[in-house]
Each structure stands twice: as C-alpha cells, then as structure tokens.
Amino acid sequence: MKEQKNHIDQLYGLIHTDVEGIDDLLELALNIRWSWNHASDKLWQQLDPELWKLTQNPWVILQTVSRDRLEGHLNDPEFRAKIKSLLNENEKALSAPNWFQQNYAKTQLKCVAYFSMEYMLSEALPIYAGGLGNVAGDQLKSASDLGVPVVAVGLLYAKGYFRQEIDKFGSQNALFPHNDPGQLPVTPLRLPNGEWLRIKVSLPGHPLWLRTWQVQVGRSKLYLLDSNDAANLPLHRGITDELYGGGPDHRIKQEIVLGIGGYKLLKALNIQPEVCHMNEGHAAFLVLERASDFMKMNGTSFERALAVTRAGNLFTTHTAVAAGFDHFSPMLMEQFLGQYAKNELGIDFNDLMALGRADSNNHWESFNMAYLAIRGSGAVNGVSRLHGEVSRNLFRNLFKRWPIQEIPVGHVTNGVHMPSWDSEYADKVWTAACGKDRWRGELDDHSAHISKLSDGKLWEFRNQSRNRLVDFIRERFERQAIVSGLPSEVVEIADQVLDPDTLTLGFARRFVPYKRPDLLLYDPERLVRILTNSEHPLQLVLAGKAPPFDEAGKGLIQKWAQFIQQHNLYRHVLFLSDYDMLLTENLVQGVDVWLNTPRRPWEASGTSGMKVLVNGGLNLSELDGWWAEAFTPEVGWALGDGQEHGDDPALDAAEAIALYEILEQQIVPEFYSRNKKGIPEQWVGRMRKSMATLTPRFSTNRTVREYTEQFYLPAAEKYKRRAAKKGAAGKRILDTQNELMKRWDTIKFGKVQIESERHKHHVRAPIWLNGIDPKHIQVELFAEGVNGKTPERNTMKFDWMGEEGQHNFYAQVITDRPIDHYTVRIAPNYEGVSVPLENNLILWQH
Numbered sequence: 102m103k104e105q106k107n108h109i110d111q112l113y114g115l116i117h118t119d120v121e122g123i124d125d126l127l128e129l130a131l132n133i134r135w136s137w138n139h140a141s142d143k144l145w146q147q148l149d150p151e152l153w154k155l156t157q158n159p160w161v162i163l164q165t166v167s168r169d170r171l172e173g174h175l176n177d178p179e180f181r182a183k184i185k186s187l188l189n190e191n192e193k194a195l196s197a198p199n200w201f202q203q204n205y206a207k208t209q210l211k212c213v214a215y216f217s218m219e220y221m222l223s224e225a226l227p228i229y230a231g232g233l234g235n236v237a238g239d240q241l242k243s244a245s246d247l248g249v250p251v252v253a254v255g256l257l258y259a260k261g262y263f264r265q266e267i268d269k270f271g272s273q274n275a276l277f278p279h280n281d282p283g284q285l286p287v288t289p290l291r292l293p294n295g296e297w298l299r300i301k302v303s304l305p306g307h308p309l310w311l312r313t314w315q316v317q318v319g320r321s322k323l324y325l326l327d328s329n330d331a332a333n334l335p336l337h338r339g340i341t342d343e344l345y346g347g348g349p350d351h352r353i354k355q356e357i358v359l360g361i362g363g364y365k366l367l368k369a370l371n372i373q374p375e376v377c378h379m380n381e382g383h384a385a386f387l388v389l390e391r392a393s394d395f396m397k398m399n400g401t402s403f404e405r406a407l408a409v410t411r412a413g414n415l416f417t418t419h420t421a422v423a424a425g426f427d428h429f430s431p432m433l434m435e436q437f438l439g440q441y442a443k444n445e446l447g448i449d450f451n452d453l454m455a456l457g458r459a460d461s462n463n464h465w466e467s468f469n470m471a472y473l474a475i476r477g478s479g480a481v482n483g484v485s486r487l488h489g490e491v492s493r494n495l496f497r498n499l500f501k502r503w504p505i506q507e508i509p510v511g512h513v514t515n516g517v518h519m520p521s522w523d524s525e526y527a528d529k530v531w532t533a534a535c536g537k538d539r540w541r542g543e544l545d546d547h548s549a550h551i552s553k554l555s556d557g558k559l560w561e562f563r564n565q566s567r568n569r570l571v572d573f574i575r576e577r578f579e580r581q582a583i584v585s586g587l588p589s590e591v592v593e594i595a596d597q598v599l600d601p602d603t604l605t606l607g608f609a610r611r612f613v614p615y616k617r618p619d620l621l622l623y624d625p626e627r628l629v630r631i632l633t634n635s636e637h638p639l640q641l642v643l644a645g646k647a648p649p650f651d652e653a654g655k656g657l658i659q660k661w662a663q664f665i666q667q668h669n670l671y672r673h674v675l676f677l678s679d680y681d682m683l684l685t686e687n688l689v690q691g692v693d694v695w696l697n698t699p700r701r702p703w704e705a706s707g708t709s710g711m712k713v714l715v716n717g718g719l720n721l722s723e724l725d726g727w728w729a730e731a732f733t734p735e736v737g738w739a740l741g742d743g744q745e746h747g748d749d750p751a752l753d754a755a756e757a758i759a760l761y762e763i764l765e766q767q768i769v770p771e772f773y774s775r776n777k778k779g780i781p782e783q784w785v786g787r788m789r790k791s792m793a794t795l796t797p798r799f800s801t802n803r804t805v806r807e808y809t810e811q812f813y814l815p816a817a818e819k820y821k822r823r824a825a826k827k828g829a830a831g832k833r834i835l836d837t838q839n840e841l842m843k844r845w846d847t848i849k850f851g852k853v854q855i856e857s858e859r860h861k862h863h864v865r866a867p868i869w870l871n872g873i874d875p876k877h878i879q880v881e882l883f884a885e886g887v888n889g890k891t892p893e894r895n896t897m898k899f900d901w902m903g904e905e906g907q908h909n910f911y912a913q914v915i916t917d918r919p920i921d922h923y924t925v926r927i928a929p930n931y932e933g934v935s936v937p938l939e940n941n942l943i944l945w946q947h
C-alpha cells in the first residue's frame with residue numbers, strides 16, 4: 102500500500118494534484134477493485150452522477166471534475182471519512198492472508214507470470230475483444246481474491262477492439278475511438294529514480310521502444326506495454342494500435358512485443374517468475390526469451406536452457422479448430438526472428454523453425470505458435486472437458502504413434518469471477534446466505550446455504566432483476582434508436598419497449614456462423630407466434646459484434662434487424678449495439694434464460710452462460726463447451742444430442758425445431774405456471790438448483806485453485822529442481838535424450854512369452870536395448886481403455902539379464918480381459934521428464 106502513496110509522482114494527465122486529500126481518492130480510483138467491489142460507487146456518483154453513469158470510470162471523473170467541486174467534497178468530513186473507511190477496507194481485504202497463504206505458506210511458488218493478448222477487467226479499460234480477455238481478466242481478479250501470487254502482462258492498445266454502431270438498415274459500422282492513456286486507470290511504470298521504464302526490443306533495422314504501464318487489480322498487478330514511443334519509427338508506433346487488426350506482419354510484431362517484450366519487462370523489474378502461464382499461443386515467444394535469459398544468466402546452451410525453463414511454463418489452448426492457431430510464414434519468421442535466433446539464442450534459424458513445425462524437415466511448413474507453446478511447456482491444458490478431448494485430436498500429429506487418450510493435453514474448465522457479474526440484488530441474496538467473503542476461500546458450504554433460500558425470496562429476486570434490466574434497456578434503446586435514425590414511431594415507443602413481467606431470453610455473443618445466431622430465425626412465423634402469444638409471451642434481447650471483415654457475420658446481424666422491422670417487433674425483440682462488458686453485466690443480471698447455440702464442438706468453453714448463474718438466470722444451450730459438463734435436467738435445458746455433426750444444414754434445421762419445441766413445451770409453460778402465491782414453483786426450484794450447484798463450480802475461484810494446485814505448484818517445484826546448479830538437470834536431460842534418440846530405432850523385441858491362468862496373465866519380454874540404460878526407459882504392458890476409459894498401463898519390471906545384452910522384463914496382470922488385448926511397449930522415463938510431452942518416442946511390440 103505504501104508505494105501507492107507515490108501515485109502523485111507517477112500520474113499521467115491529472116490536473117488537481119495539489120488538492121488536499123486527493124491522494125486518498127487517487128488510491129481508490131487507481132485500484133480497479135472498484136470494478137467488482139461496488140462499495141465506492143456512491144463517492145464517484147457524488148462527484149459527477151452523469152459521467153459516472155456513462156463511463157463507470159472513477160479516473161475519468163477525477164480528471165474532469167472541477168477544482169471547486171472536488172474541494173467542496175473533500176472539505177466535507179463525512180465524504181473524507183467514507184474515503185478513509187473504504188481505504189481501510191481495501192487494505193484489510195488486500196493484505197489478509199487468503200486461501201493461498203493459508204494453504205501454501207511454504208511453497209517454492211513465489212510468482213506466476215500470466216501472459217495474454219487481452220484482458221477484460223472493466224469497461225473503463227477497453228483492451229479486450231471477448232472470451233479470451235474475459236478468461237484472463239476474471240482469473241486475475243480471482244487470483245487477487247485468493248492471494249495467489251500472479252503478475253499479468255499484456256498490451257495497452259491505443260484503439261483496442263472495434264466499437265459497434267448499427268444503422269437503421271441493420272448494417273454494422275466499425276468505429277475505432279482513441280483511448281487516451283491519460284483517461285485510463287493506468288499509471289506509467291517509473292523506476293525509483295523517476296525515470297519512465299521503457300523496454301527495448303530488437304526489430305529488423307531499428308530498435309523498438311516500449312512504454313510501460315501498470316494497473317492495480319486488487320492485490321495483483323497487470324503490466325502493459327505500448328509502442329507509441331516518440332523514439333520509434335512511424336511504422337512501429339502503431340504496433341499496439343488495434344487488437345486483432347492488421348495482417349500477419351502486424352500480428353507477429355504484436356506477439357514479439359507480448360512474449361519477448363513482456364518477459365524483458367519482468368526482467369527489468371527484477372521479477373523472476375517460477376511459472377509463466379501462456380493464455381493462448383499468442384504469447385509463445387516468451388518461451389524463447391525466457392530460455393535466452395536463462396542461457397545468459399547461467400552460461401548454457403539454448404537447448405539446455407529450454408529443457409530447464411519449459412518445466413516452468415504452462416500453455417492453455419482455447420482453440421477448437423486447427424485454423425484458429427496463429428501461423429507465420431518462414432519468410433516472415435526469417436525477417437523478424439532470423440537475427441534473434443542467431444544472436445540471442447545461438448541457434449540456427451531452421452532449429453527455431455523446427456520448434457513451430459509438425460515436420461521439422463518440411464521447409465515449406467509455416468510456424469505454428471501453438472506448437473512452439475507445446476514444445477516450450479511442461480504442461481498443456483484445454484478449457485473444458487470436451488475441449489481437452491478436441492485438443493488431443495488437434496495436436497495428435499506432434500505425438501505420432503501415441504494413443505489419443507495419452508496426447509498430453511489436460512483440461513481446466515473455465516469459470517467467471519462472480520463478484521464482477523453479480524447484481525446488487527444477487528449480492529444481497531448471496532451475502533445473506535453465504536457471507537461477505539464468500540468468493541475468497543473454499544466454496545464447500547455454499548450449495549447447502551443457497552439450497553435453503555425460500556421460493557418467495559428467489560422469485561422476488563428474479564422479478565427485481567428483470568425489472569431493472571427492462572429499465573436499463575429502455576434507456577439504452579431510446580438513445581440507440583435516435584442515434585441510428587430509426588423511424589419516429591419506433592423512437593416514440595422506445596421508453597415502453599419490453600415488459601417487466603414477461604419471460605426474457607438473452608442472446609449476446611460474437612456473430613460468427615459457428616455460433617448460429619440465426620438459429621431462432623429458422624421459422625420466422627413460428628418465432629413471431631412464440632413472441633407475441635397473448636397470454637404467455639416471450640421477449641428477446643440480442644447483442645453482438647461480427648468481425649469487421651466477416652460479411653457472413655454482418656449479414657446475420659442484418660437478418661435480425663430485418664426480422665424485427667418486417668414484423669414490427671420492437672416491443673418484443675431488441676438488438677442492442679456495441680456489446681461490451683457493461684452491456685453483458687446488465688443482460689446477465691436480468692435475463693431469465695440465456696441462450697447459446699454453437700455448433701458442437703466449436704465452442705471451446707464459453708463463459709457468458711456462467712455469468713447468469715449467480716443472478717438466478719437459467720441456461721438453454723447446445724451441449725458444447727462448459728454446458729456439456731454442467732447440464733443436468735434439473736438445472737436448465739439442453740439442445741442437441743451431444744454428438745458432432747459438422748455444419749450439416751439438415752441438422753441445423755432439426756435443432757432449430759427442437760429449440761422451438763423446448764421453448765413452447767417446456768420453458769414458456771414452466772415460467773407461467775404459478776401457484777396460489779403467484780410463484781412458478783418448478784421454475785424457482787430450477788433456479789435454486791442452478792445457483793446452488795453450478796455457481797461455485799463455474800467460478801474462477803474454483804478455476805484458479807485448480808490451476809494453482811494442478812499446475813502452478815508442481816511446475817514451480819519442477820522448474821526449481823531443474824534450474825539448480827546452473828541447470829545441471831537440464832544437461833542430464835539432454836544427454837539422455839540424445840542417447841535415446843540415437844539408439845531408439847535399434848531396440849529389438851525378442852519373442853514375448855505368455856502364461857495365462859484364470860484371471861491372470863504372466864508376460865515375459867526379452868528386449869535388446871543396444872546400450873540404452875534400462876533406467877532411462879519404461880517397459881509397459883498396455884491395453885486400450887474400454888469404452889473410452891483411460892488405457893491400462895502395467896509397468897514391466899526388469900527381471901534378469903540374458904546373453905548378449907538381452908534384458909528380460911516381466912509383469913503379471915490380474916484381469917478378465919484376454920491376452921490379445923495387451924501389447925508390450927517401450928517409452929522414455931528419466932529425470933521426471935513429462936512423457937510424451939517432452940519426449941514423444943515410443944516403440945510398440947508389433
């Protein structure tokens with residue numbers, strides 16, 4: 102906390118720095134804990150109600166407020182006391198020993214560095230596009246809540262991702278308003294001597310200077326880099342202009358900034374993470390820079406440095422299709438990293454390329470960032486159970502001859518940061534049931550407490566929530582209708598659209614074909630009938646951006662606009678423009694049902710549906726991503742049969758019809774079937790079950806604890822062990838690897854001998870290892886798993902030495918399976934190396 106007192110020295114663009122008492126307000130404004138802990142909202146509102154409503158950005162308020170007004174409030178003892186008490190509360194929350202400190206006081210893990218191309222933390226800091234940023238932002242907030250020592254690294258974009266306007270014809274226009282860094286809740290990162298820390302990265306022809314910034318996220322820090330430094334070539338100043346804009350050469354520069362620049366930034370701050378976590382392959386160049394740094398510090402080769410440091414790297418993949426990975430052509434790689442390979446890594450350019458290729462001999466093959474991430478990591482995971490499976494398929498060609506179940510990609514299912522997405526009403530309900538600190542430790546008791554909530558209470562909560570959403574939408578839609586020039590008949594009714602008592606369905610996401618945002622439009626007449634049913638109506642709120650150059654996606658938005666216009670459905674269906682965090686917050690807090698219709702298995706996880714859980718909303722979704730593991734009939738509704746069908750239009754048609762049937766026969770009747778007290782009992786029961794069982798499971802509290810226990814802690818131990826004595830273990834690993842590589846193909850099996858009894862087989866395998874140390878391998882009796890279960894692996898023991906180097910291995914298995922289910926195989930096993938991730942050799946008996 103003390104260092105924050107220096108904020109005034111570090112500020113960028115604030116005028117009233119000399120006003121008495123301003124530093125306390127600054128401290129509050131610059132810790133974006135306000136984005137999830139709303140205790141300070143009233144203060145900002147008092148300073149400027151209008152601006153607060155529009156921006157939700159305390160920092161902008163402090164910048165624009167008049168001196169008189171500021172002084173007026175700061176002279177009010179009550180206002181000052183409120184600030185003090187909030188600061189105390191912050192301090193208490195941020196310094197209390199949390200879950201991590203209580204459970205892992207003695208660990209080697211002191212720092213995890215998290216790298217991501219985007220962060221969705223607050224609408225006041227628009228450096229995100231969507232789901233990936235949501236995952237990064239919510240996990241960072243939970244790391245702060247739990248006390249897990251994470252620092253995050255990202256880019257500060259001058260324009261970020263595009264903002265959306267929809268004109269009166271339903272066409273999407275992409276806008277790129279400039280983010281003035283002076284108005285963002287960020288501060289320049291200054292060295293103790295006051296110098297603004299700048300990072301130098303070599304680009305061909307000219308060095309690139311990166312300015313550095315810091316964001317305080319609760320107790321965690323996010324460091325950001327931007328290229329708009331006066332010393333840079335004009336060509337380079339715009340590298341961090343747009344998120345996901347430009348072509349491959351723009352992208353490779355951004356990824357160099359993130360991976361290489363980001364690691365150099367940590368180095369400049371003297372931060373030495375044991376673990377680096379790559380959120381998607383964009384950040385994979387950090388693998389190279391981290392190894393390069395180890396090389397220089399310890400005087401080792403690049404290969405050895407990589408063998409050591411990769412144990413401390415974790416790669417999380419988010420992609421469900423091969424086309425989703427970033428690829429760079431050999432020419433582009435040569436241009437930007439040719440010199441780097443030679444000068445910084447001391448390796449041949451082709452050896453660098455081999456790290457990003459499936460086939461290292463194929464000189465035409467482009468460089469795949471996900472492959473580099475895999476070759477540079479000690480563990481890899483997907484973001485839901487199903488996505489783990491999908492990813493094992495996507496990466497199987499890096500692990501040839503290995504069974505699919507053993508492709509080394511696990512999964513940690515995503516979650517969301519509940520305090521960021523819960524409404525004021527939800528906060529009250531949950532606080533009464535589970536206490537104030539409910540998301541800061543373990544969640545074991547929440548289900549039981551929530552299960553006790555009464556029907557009346559839950560239904561009141563739901564009605565309040567829907568009411569508030571309708572108010573929000575009317576105001577927002579009125580503005581939108583006027584700005585986009587909708588006919589005056591529509592503008593006139595804009596403040597009466599929707600109905601606070603009608604069943605409300607929400608659908609907001611990227612408008613791309615695989616998400617099938619037009620599935621509901623398959624039979625427009627039928628949808629109109631559902632919407633306008635006089636007794637049991639349904640209303641729909643939609644939002645979403647199509648990628649700026651995706652005509653198909655933009656067409657889908659237009660299709661909805663036309664549907665609404667043709668059938669004059671403005672009172673029942675609204676398409677709200679500029680889907681962002683603020684809009685999400687309002688939607689997920691108010692809707693009764695959240696709809697999601699992706700084509701399985703293309704939604705790696707999806708997170709928007711998780712945001713309704715805490716607010717008592719229910720999910721109706723394709724059995725894909727997280728919903729494939731969350732769904733049971735008591736908590737919501739499922740579309741599809743849980744199988745993959747590609748993009749077969751016949752299947753889309755069948756699912757559209759199923760969707761109408763679920764709405765007509767289940768959802769609508771259940772919502773409107775009321776008891777004597779006017780409560781839909783079954784509906785409320787479903788809400789209770791969904792809140793109680795799913796909210797804890799799909800919160801980032803659970804996700805971050807899983808990452809910590811399954812990945813960060815073991816990775817830190819492993820890295821420390823390998824790094825000791827200037828990476829001595831790295832040398833042993835390489836030596837063994839070389840020995841195995843050289844001799845692997847000369848290993849020979851003799852005749853395997855089998856003796857079978859009832860329920861038991863004895864297997865003896867004579868093997869000629871041709872000089873390989875039997876301690877460096879593992880001989881196994883292997884059988885495929887039955888019905889998709891994990892394979893059976895029985896270690897065969899070295900038994901006795903025959904003549905001429907014949908090693909005899911033996912195992913007995915107790916089983917009812919016939920012996921021909923079993924095969925002998927040999928895999929590497931040495932120095933705690935993770936097989937097959939770090940060494941994919943394998944030899945099968947047949």
Ligand SMILES: *Cc1c(COP(=O)(O)O)cnc(C)c1O
Pocket residue numbers: 230231232235609610611680681682685686706707708709710
């Ligand atoms: C939650 C969220 C997402 C992610 O949603 P999915 O469609 O579930 O992947 C994207 N954009 C915004 C603005 C969000 O709030």
